[in-house]
Amino acid sequence: MNFIASIRVTLKESVLDPQGSAVVHALHSLSFTSVSDVRIGKYMEVSFHADDEQTARAQVLRMCDQLLTNPVIETYSFTLAEVRE
Amino acid sequence: MNFIASIRVTLKESVLDPQGSAVVHALHSLSFTSVSDVRIGKYMEVSFHADDEQTARAQVLRMCDQLLTNPVIETYSFTLAEVRE
Incomplete structure (x- = not known):
């Protein structure tokens, strides 16, 4: 069976997100x-x-734990979809 | 009303994804x-x-079109959830 995993990786709540803060300022400057x-x-x-x-x-x-995420600072969630031929 | 938009931005199919290719090789080396x-x-x-x-x-x-995505090489999708106090 063929599958596609859609994985979302985010920083833990306790971790500062300077990139996110920069985007907030940019959105504010565009009147959002x-x-x-x-x-x-x-x-x-x-x-x-x-x-x-x-x-x-x-x-x-296992892929997430071994390679795709950094468990010290990140959390993840995923959805799995079967791909029919 | 308060909302959280969960936005997924991906490269268009026609655009090469060297980062993705590197991850494929790394996963293969970990026996995936x-x-x-x-x-x-x-x-x-x-x-x-x-x-x-x-x-x-x-x-x-508008946020996606004006700042958060590059329409030349990226596509996006999002879900919207209301946040109740």
């Missing part, structure tokens, strides 16, 4: 003054093969 | 050999105020 906060993270779409959905979920967890 | 493709993009959570949902949607579209 109602914006109170921006958090910037990574978005990844991983296409891969697995025997079944449970195996696929386990693989995504 | 079933991975066929990785696309890397930006994920942003924008907290803001708007009078109603329709106005909120229009604001997100």
